[in-house]
Amino acid sequence: MLSTRVNKAYRLQLKSVVRQTSTTPDAKSIQSPNPSKISSDMIGPPDPVSNLRKIIFKKPDNETYLEERYRKLRMEVQEWNHNFWAQHNSRFFEERDLYLKNNLPEGKANLTADEMSVFYKAFLDKNWKTHLTYNKEWYKRNLTLLGLAIQVRITKLFRTKESK
Structure with missing residues (x-):
């Protein structure tokens, strides 16, 4: 359940970043969220080569x-x-x-x-x-x-x- 919410939040944030950066999404143009501004660890989509999901670890205050x-x-x-x-x-x-x-x-x-x-x-x-x-x-x-x-x-x- 938590994993699903985290994944949805990450995808929404990625979509937001893509919309802000360009009209044609390029994997290199997507910036990772700032670890000190997120509310919990974020799990991204699978990497096309390694097949592992990148985790952005929250940095507590x-x-x-x-x-x-x-x-x-x-x-x-x-x-x-x-x-x-x-x-x-x-x-x-x-x-x-x-x-x-x-x-x-x-x-x-x-x-x-x-x-x-x-x-x-x-x-x-x-x-x-x-x-x-x-x-x-x-x-x-x-x-x-x-x-x-x-x-x-x-x-x-x-x-x-x-x-x-």
């Missing part, structure tokens, strides 16, 4: 050093994740197109799923070590984020108790 560190690390992890999947997917599509070019019989529009499975298996086998390295790094980064998130929550809990 009274953000503590720990909260800022957590927010910036989340942004860094998101960017790292986006870069990995953008490179991976670009490689995948290039290699798939090359495979189709070399293996598509004349007069045929597509290969069957069974015929394509040869390519998929070869691609996964070739990139096995890359995926393993990515997964290890992803777990490390997310455990670090989890530790910071717990620290932020505990700090907020004590700050709330002190203010009462």
Whole structure:
């Protein structure tokens, strides 16, 4: 429910920005919302290459050093994740197109799923070590984020108790 509201708000804001910037929307002409002026984190549409949805993290007015560190690390992890999947997917599509070019019989529009499975298996086998390295790094980064998130929550809990 919250995700739907956030997505709607983000799309509305993007439409507003597009209307203000040009009559023909260009992905590069759309500016991201200002993190200190939004009321909550905003989730954007899927990236055409990485297929990941960019999140614009709200910057609270009274953000503590720990909260800022957590927010910036989340942004860094998101960017790292986006870069990995953008490179991976670009490689995948290039290699798939090359495979189709070399293996598509004349007069045929597509290969069957069974015929394509040869390519998929070869691609996964070739990139096995890359995926393993990515997964290890992803777990490390997310455990670090989890530790910071717990620290932020505990700090907020004590700050709330002190203010009462």
